[in-house]
Amino acid sequence: QRATNVGYTALRASMSAAEWLTSEKSVEITVATTTLDGEGQGADCALKIHRLKQPAKAQRASLTGYQPYPVRRGRRVADEAPKPDPANPNSWELGEVVAQDGFNTDAAGKATRTYQLPPGPYRALLTTQDRFGKEVTALLPLTVLDPKGKTLPLKVPNLVAAPKWSLEPGEDFVALWGTGYDEGRAFIEIEHRGKLVQAFWTEPGATQQTVRQTVTEAMRGGFTVRTTMVRENRAYLTARQVGVPWSNKQLSVAWEHFVSKLEPGQKETWTAVVTGPDAKKAVTEMVAALYDKSLDAYLPHYWTGGFGVFRYDSSSLTSQFENVVKQLRHLHGNWFTDYRDAHMVYRSFPEEIMANLWGYQYFGGYPDGKAHGLLPGMAGPPGKDGAAGPRGDKGEVHDMEARVGGERSSMRAMEAPAATAATVAPVTPAQTPDLSQVSARKNLNETAFFFPHLVSDAEGKVKLEFTMPEALTQWKFLGFAHDRDLRAGLLTGDVVTAKDLMVQPNPPRFLREGDVLEFTVKVTNQSATAQKGTVRLT
Structure with a gap:
């Protein structure tokens, strides 16, 4: 069984990159072009990287979620893109093109491109065509950071990122905290087994700071990193588990x-x-x-x-921001509500009669002459002579005579001479194997x-x-x-x-007196050469 995907285009394109991107290293983008079933296919691609247009300042996200209102032209809704959400970089508009490239993916549909990008938010746009000339596109958001800088190059209220969140003892855990506001501080905590390993405020005047922690053997099972920042009546609470597996x-x-x-x-x-x-x-x-x-x-x-x-470490401390949206609530008093029974009952026939009328075709049959869905013991539809058909059992009417005749006719085999041995290929008596030594x-x-x-x-x-x-x-x-x-x-x-030469008998499941039996046997040769031999039925 195999599933086949059907779409409006015959090609699928995608891009991927590492989550941790810095200006110190080139950004590597992996491109994949496949059929809708996931099989690699080469394609001619064009890739552009746009710098995003950031808002003038960082803005907090809406508590109810960003809901852009449609633009109306009179009574008609204009076909215009909604305004970008200032708190969501994925909705920011495209800016200048900082890099572009044209290339072909290989026969497996793979290609890798590298670009040197300065810190900031970007969006990669891939354009190609399927074999029918229809355009296929793919988008990839990119955020390039500068760990050595003092200012976050991204206008978002809060950001916590790290190269990896699972380490081995002897490695150093490195994380980056930052805010897009002109000024702001956060409280950083590192907790292990219920105790604080580190707890400090970020440096004043800096909107970006690096957090470091040496991972020791005692930290197997992991530890927790928490950041807390409050700005514009909004709390930004982040708690991440850093894994230190028991690889030993x-x-x-x-x-x-x-x-x-x-x-x-x-x-x-x-x-x-x-x-x-x-x-x-x-x-x-x-x-x-x-x-x-x-x-x-x-x-x-x-x-x-x-x-x-x-043991796998986890923090029992939970933080929650209580400034949430409150809907209109009932404060005091209530309205009197009078409830009355409005249930209506209609006259109807008994279920025994209704069951014969609806869905069971009591007065009619199907083109095949059978009554489908009859209850046990219920009479079937009238036959050609007007007489009722045989009674149903388990929802069908049985034609016993035709059924028995069909079984007997299906069991009759072709006339064949009774023989207990069949020769596959003519061999000389000297080459005939001793089949008496072969056991089942x-x-x-x-x-x-x-x-x-x-x-x-x-x-x-x-x-x-x-x-x-x-x-x-x-x-x-x-x-x-x-x-x-x-x-x-x-x-x-x-x-x-498995064996190179296998015999698979296919006898009938049951026989009746007087039947002529034709016993078939399947001989399978899995070797690289042709085989000759003798098959004997005992």
Whole structure:
């Protein structure tokens, strides 16, 4: 089953860039052109980068949300774009073009362009055409910052940004706070495990400041950064969680020897290697299982990749700005309301009669001569001679004679000589194989193995010895390793059991006395060469 997307254009264009952009490095924009189904397609593109027209000063956002009123020309609404929202950079008008470029995306629909931009707000505009000549466009907002500056180059009330919000111990967390007002200060807090690591006011006279914090091993689980600024009767409250993952509790489990295609009944030995975060071999315990993957169609089976017992930091402090919009409210008194029952009941026929009239076609049938939707025991529509048809069971009228005759006729096979052996290709008696030595597959277990307690050696190697069942299917492997320090890792894989020459019988599901049987067998050759042999039915 496959879904196909249909639209007014046959091409889709998109652009992406990093969230943290500075004037110290070139801005890298990735362009992608694909079909509506997501397949890459080359296109001729033109890209322009506009500087945005900022308002004269930063303005606070509306409490009810920006709602531009339509422009009217008499009684007619003018077809004009709404005025930009001063507090939303995405609605600001385009200004001068600071960079433009023409290029082609490759066969996969990918292209990368770099531009050196000064600090400020920008919007990238991509224009291309599909194979029918229809125009396709894409927009990308860009905000370029200057971490070394003292003034925020963006007319917005409040801004908090960082290169990344997840770090490892030993790295320095860097964040940037700024305001587009001519002057303003904020209170910065860094909290870890309920205690303040840092708490300070930004420098007076500066509308932009860098926040730094060294991440230590004790900060695993993360910490919280909060900024608070009040301006023009509006509170700007920002709280961000900085992640410091428990990467030291993760094990890497990889295959050293693994065969993904096996024969039924084959004996095999797999070897996995477990290493720690420092790439050193780790002595661990492991539980492993291999089962029929088709069982996931009923209920998918997964194992955890680690122990969820480690602490993740979160702040219990919540801040809320109480200056909100208040609608008209009831203050005192009430209006007397008189309630009267206005329920009306109409006369109607009993349900037994109505059920036969509406939707069940009691007095009529369908073109196929059957009465659809009859209740059990209800008479069907009159036949050609005026007599009522057979009674319905489970909402249909059965033609038993035609049904039985159809089943018997479908079970009759073509006349064929009774033979217990069929020759696929003429062979000499010396080449005829001894089919008496061939036995049917018997081990059709759905679980190939389950090893609850495997222990790795000093080199971190775990060996799994097993015999595959004889079922021809796809198998799913799950392996979970852990050590005494609660470090853990998960290994998964898929295995297929198949034979170069397979026989798949297709017998009838049931027979009746007197039927002539035609037994069909499907022989599948998956090898690279043609095969000849003998098939015998016993």
